Amino acid sequence: MEIEKDLEKLIEEIGGEDFQKKVQVCYQCGTCVGGCPVAWVNENFNPRKIMLALSRGEIDEIINNDLLWFCCYCHTCLERCPQKIPVSEIIVKLKNIAAKVRGIPEGYVNELKMIAKTGRISSISSATERRREQLNLPKLVQTSVEKDIKRILKQTGTNLFLEKEIKK
Ligand code: SF4
Ligand code: SF4
Known part of the structure; x- marks a missing residue:
């Protein structure tokens, strides 16, 4: 499918080579979601789940979910992740991919x-x-x-x- 080819290209362009590799060390501890101010007010927003989906290569699902846009880029997740995964930076890249594919809200x-x-x-x-x-x-x-x-x-x-x- 054309869109898949485009998506692959975008992931490479925006995400860079190690985009998905960085999340492979995520052990789903939930520290990121525990400190996330957006998750406190919206239980459906969950950076841990976003990292899980990314590690599984489910980028389509992530970018087609409007919840992605709720991240306010406060960096708490990035600062607290015991595995030093730049969660917030990764979410921005996912937003950039979503913006190219679907446009922005x-x-x-x-x-x-x-x-x-x-x-x-x-x-x-x-x-x-x-x-x-x-x-x-x-x-x-x-x-x-x-x-x-x-x-x-x-x-x-x-x-x-x-x-x-x-x-x-
Ligand atoms: S804090 Fe880091 S290791 Fe823990 S779930 Fe979040 S991204 Fe994964
Ligand atoms: S940067 Fe986004 S995902 Fe991370 S803690 Fe802040 S609002 Fe939550």
């Missing part, structure tokens, strides 16, 4: 559009301002980041992705 596209426009992932609401005041935090000021953001988007190739998304 709409919520992320909207966040990207907002970053391109304002430099923030969401607008500053009055509720945010009130909460900051209660916490004695300084007021947020909207600074002009247009030039810097444009440069970052260009250097990461995100501008091309956004242009395509906007045309949809």
Whole structure:
């Protein structure tokens, strides 16, 4: 199947040679899921299971599961894994593969559009301002980041992705 050939190529391109080898030393201790803040609030998200599926070569199943996108890239799993498996880095690579094969969830596209426009992932609401005041935090000021953001988007190739998304 064409998609399988593409997937193989993507795994090689994005994952690199040792992508799957790194998880072969996982002994399923569950330390990664025990410290995962996402797993605390969503019992269906489980980095241990993702590593297990990866070690079995079940990449299709992983990238077709939207739960993958719940990882917030906090690196707790990477820091705590007794086998020094870079779990969070591997999950990012899996997300990159999923993005190429399936695209990225709409919520992320909207966040990207907002970053391109304002430099923030969401607008500053009055509720945010009130909460900051209660916490004695300084007021947020909207600074002009247009030039810097444009440069970052260009250097990461995100501008091309956004242009395509906007045309949809
Ligand atoms: S902490 Fe490391 S060894 Fe333990 S289950 Fe997670 S990835 Fe595997
Ligand atoms: S990086 Fe992702 S998988 Fe790892 S602990 Fe943080 S949220 Fe969980």
